[in-house]
Amino acid sequence: MARHMSPCSSSFKYETVFLSRFTPVPSPRKSCSSTWVSQVRSRIQARKHFHLNSSNGHPLNVVSLQDGLAGNPLAREYVEPQGRETSLPSSLSPKVESTLSITVVGASGDLAKKKIFPALFALFYEDCLPEDFNVFGYARSNMNDNELRDMISRTLTCRIDKRENCEDKMDQFLKRCFYHSGQYNSEEHFAELDKKLKEKEAGKLSNRLYYLSIPPNIFVDAVRCASLRASSANGWTRVIVEKPFGRDSESSGELTRCLKQYLSEDQIFRIDHYLGKELVENLSVLRFSNLVFEPLWSRDYIRNVQFIFSEDFGTEGRGGYFDNYGIIRDIMQNHLLQILALFAMETPVSLDAEDIRNEKVKVLRSMRPLQLEDVIIGQYKGHSKGGRSFPAYVDDPTVPKDSLTPTFAAAALFIHNARWDGVPFLMKAGKALHTKRAEIRVQFRHVPGNLYKRNFGTDLDKATNELVLRVQPDEAIYLKINNKVPGLGMRLDRSDLNLLYRARYPREIPDAYERLLLDAIEGERRLFIRSDELDAAWGLFTPLLKEVEEKKIVPELYPYGSRGPVGAHYLAAKYNVRWGDLSGED
Ligand SMILES: NC(=O)C1=CN([C@@H]2O[C@H](COP(=O)(O)OP(=O)(O)OC[C@H]3O[C@@H](n4cnc5c(N)ncnc54)[C@H](OP(=O)(O)O)[C@@H]3O)[C@@H](O)[C@H]2O)C=CC1
Numbered sequence: 001m002a003r004h005m006s007p008c009s010s011s012f013k014y015e016t017v018f019l020s021r022f023t024p025v026p027s028p029r030k031s032c033s034s035t036w037v038s039q040v041r042s043r044i045q046a047r048k049h050f051h052l053n054s055s056n057g058h059p060l061n062v063v064s065l066q067d068g069l070a071g072n073p074l075a076r077e078y079v080e081p082q083g084r085e086t087s088l089p090s091s092l093s094p095k096v097e098s099t100l101s102i103t104v105v106g107a108s109g110d111l112a113k114k115k116i117f118p119a120l121f122a123l124f125y126e127d128c129l130p131e132d133f134n135v136f137g138y139a140r141s142n143m144n145d146n147e148l149r150d151m152i153s154r155t156l157t158c159r160i161d162k163r164e165n166c167e168d169k170m171d172q173f174l175k176r177c178f179y180h181s182g183q184y185n186s187e188e189h190f191a192e193l194d195k196k197l198k199e200k201e202a203g204k205l206s207n208r209l210y211y212l213s214i215p216p217n218i219f220v221d222a223v224r225c226a227s228l229r230a231s232s233a234n235g236w237t238r239v240i241v242e243k244p245f246g247r248d249s250e251s252s253g254e255l256t257r258c259l260k261q262y263l264s265e266d267q268i269f270r271i272d273h274y275l276g277k278e279l280v281e282n283l284s285v286l287r288f289s290n291l292v293f294e295p296l297w298s299r300d301y302i303r304n305v306q307f308i309f310s311e312d313f314g315t316e317g318r319g320g321y322f323d324n325y326g327i328i329r330d331i332m333q334n335h336l337l338q339i340l341a342l343f344a345m346e347t348p349v350s351l352d353a354e355d356i357r358n359e360k361v362k363v364l365r366s367m368r369p370l371q372l373e374d375v376i377i378g379q380y381k382g383h384s385k386g387g388r389s390f391p392a393y394v395d396d397p398t399v400p401k402d403s404l405t406p407t408f409a410a411a412a413l414f415i416h417n418a419r420w421d422g423v424p425f426l427m428k429a430g431k432a433l434h435t436k437r438a439e440i441r442v443q444f445r446h447v448p449g450n451l452y453k454r455n456f457g458t459d460l461d462k463a464t465n466e467l468v469l470r471v472q473p474d475e476a477i478y479l480k481i482n483n484k485v486p487g488l489g490m491r492l493d494r495s496d497l498n499l500l501y502r503a504r505y506p507r508e509i510p511d512a513y514e515r516l517l518l519d520a521i522e523g524e525r526r527l528f529i530r531s532d533e534l535d536a537a538w539g540l541f542t543p544l545l546k547e548v549e550e551k552k553i554v555p556e557l558y559p560y561g562s563r564g565p566v567g568a569h570y571l572a573a574k575y576n577v578r579w580g581d582l583s584g585e586d
């Protein structure tokens, strides 16, 4: 058993009962009213027509087979609001009001404060939550409702372009927030939570969403207790599970097995917040709805693809967690690999979650596990600059002085299929680097027999086209092209065709957690990770991680705030690649 895992509980006898109690039931959904959601997700139209569009752009029918309408007697009492397009039989009428309870387990923690409560408030502000909802915080810390509200209110903000009534909205939101203190492994405490939830639900059809914002060693305990004692009796119950999903194939498989004692796969929403980022969402749109890209999307035209993540700060405050995982597990195996799969997948049959996830998993299964010689690892060391000194990773008091945990890694991966054979997919991720950014870089091949090759100077490599999707900060999509410098001569230079989001779409971009929470509420699984995707992802990284740990590979040290270890350049050079972010022309 891996260090962070707790064994599954032995409550098998409850399993059948629980799964049937969890049988989901549809809820009437309302659409968000705001412009941004509407534009991004076509919800204005949805609103007009009384149906909702999910983040895949499909109308969300009020019910799906997954939601288990057929077998649920309560569903028979449900009817569509007038005029709503639906696949429901017209005999269903809305006699049952529904309510949504969102319980943030680990409510006192960093992620809850920083991301989850603010995202819920943003959804509330944008009118994206159902009329009748409650938010519960659950944690061991001693707090009452007011103290929770106080805590939450410190991190709530309004969108820059939506300051109107902000204070009122915050008050309204906070009034819907409640707290219950309890242990994560106490069925009794979850039963108390259930009682409070029921009071708020007041006999309505109740849907319950749990967000596990707790350390992974207590995931299973919390799921067991929530499932046995605090699942919805008549609506759906879903659980959002935060990463890390294990630390290798074995522990991840064990976690899935344990969770599935209490939940069906459909109820588990494994979150990878990078999938909720605007530019990552846009990847498929760019590719599949523009004729100019898709025909080029293969080994015939693409030389290499780079997935780059860097942060300009260290593990400040999270060293305890990080040291058990390292950058490969923290960023590469999930965020970057998920983006890679989306980037490289074949055209899915449709935008439905299962069709997309089927294609993603095929990509992962076409890749060979990472080899040690295709990876370099690094760790930041202390550095002084301009009179300021920056700590080394091992200066973090929660990190062992002799830690070999990588805070930087670069890797070359290959997809062995007809589309991508031989194309290096490079990944680079690091903490305490010179900048904070996440981007996808696509470097195209040379123009065959280029008429203008003499006008480029000597470096033809620098003159190939490059498409950059800057995921953050300052979202942008730009294409580097060669262009004639105006004038009588024939000099070429590199220019950008630049779609800068802040110039084109001058509104705040919703946080990834907003999109993902909304999707979980709506039952849209497309941006959540299915268990077979997870298995395949771990399969690629586990042998490497084991080898690095068993051989105690020493990471190359790089100064805090630098561009990372030189080894990353050698790795890229081995495959004739230059890192696009370090070309000096960005
Ligand atoms: N923070 C971040 O930026 C990110 C976090 N995550 C993941 O989200 C989850 C939550 O993260 P985060 O909020 O940072 O975590 P925290 O360490 O802040 O833990 C959340 C809460 O869990 C309880 N808790 C902490 N340690 C223990 C323990 N050993 N045993 C029992 N309860 C404990 C505490 O609440 P109390 O004592 O009140 O019960 C704490 O407030 C984790 O799985 C993390 O890996 C993922 C991506 C980013």
Ligand SMILES: O=C1O[C@H](COP(=O)(O)O)[C@@H](O)[C@H](O)[C@H]1O
Binding pocket: 273, 311, 330, 331, 438
């Ligand atoms: O999952 C994680 O992501 C954050 C980076 O997220 P971002 O949205 O701020 O880019 C990273 O700092 C953290 O180590 C990791 O666990």
